[in-house]
Amino acid sequence: MPEIRINKDESIDSALKRFNKVVQQEGILSEVRKREFYESPSVKKKKKRAEAAKKRKKR
Numbered sequence: 001m002p003e004i005r006i007n008k009d010e011s012i013d014s015a016l017k018r019f020n021k022v023v024q025q026e027g028i029l030s031e032v033r034k035r036e037f038y039e040s041p042s043v044k045k046k047k048k049r050a051e052a053a054k055k056r057k058k059r
Contacts, residue, residue: 002026 002022006015023029039047 002028 002019004015004019004022006012
């Protein structure tokens with residue numbers, strides 16, 4: 001779980017922005033979205049292959 005320290009003179013808005021930045025960097029939201037619904041192993045394989053092909057195509 002990401003944790004940030006809030007300084008005395010810091011506003012809640014800036015602290016919230018820092019927290020959101022940390023959450024984005026750690027990939028927490030994407031992981032939650034990925035686990036939101038059950039995917040069968042075959043669907044996982046297809047997505048993994050598609051992602052690999054997309055990366056190869058980019059190069």
